[in-house]
Amino acid sequence: MFIRRVLTTPAFRLKSPFDELEEMRGRMAHLTRTLENDAAFTPSAGVFPLINVTEDADNYWIRAEIPGVKAEDLELTITGDHLSLSGERKIAEPGASAKWHRREREAGKFSRMIKIPDRVDGEKIKAGMADGILSIALPKAASAKPRHIQVG
Structure with a gap:
């Protein structure tokens, strides 16, 4: 046993x-x-706004999707090699009697800090907005631009 x-x-x-x-x-x-x-x-809005950073020979380009955000609700600040983008997205409330079925769009303040790959000329930065896309042109500083060296 x-x-x-x-x-x-x-x-x-x-x-x-x-x-x-x-x-x-x-x-x-x-x-x-x-x-x-x-x-x-539960799903949330995630990182807002979505950002692309690209470059060409003369500029770094930052493009951010900010649908429904007005230009006066945005603040851009450049400090050294960082660009700060902050603002507020406002969404009209449907009213107290509304019944929610899905809520994915969030309202509120946002802030993003973007590292710039190299030095830029802070005096010549231009920003514009069209169709909910914020486009920022950051001209490269002379020291950051590629130089062609003649071998002779």
Whole structure:
């Protein structure tokens, strides 16, 4: 009787390679249930605004998607090799009697800090907005522009 109890306990059972897969499947199912029921994992607006930084021979270009934001609600500041873009996105509230079905667009203040790859001429920076896209031209400083050297 003692031998049968010792040999039939789960500790002496040989594990199949599929036992670990079954355990992993159970943990993944638990994780999925947890994430589905957790209100902390609701979708949010994410990083706003979305930004592209490119360059050509004379300028660095920053383009930001800011639909619905007015120019007077934006503030641009350049300090050394960083450009600060901040502002506020305002969205009209539908009213107290409205029933929400989905809310993905967020209102509020935002701020982004963008590192500029090299020195720029701060006196010649130009910014404009069209169709919800903010375009900023940052002219490269003379020391940052590539120079052609004649071999002679």
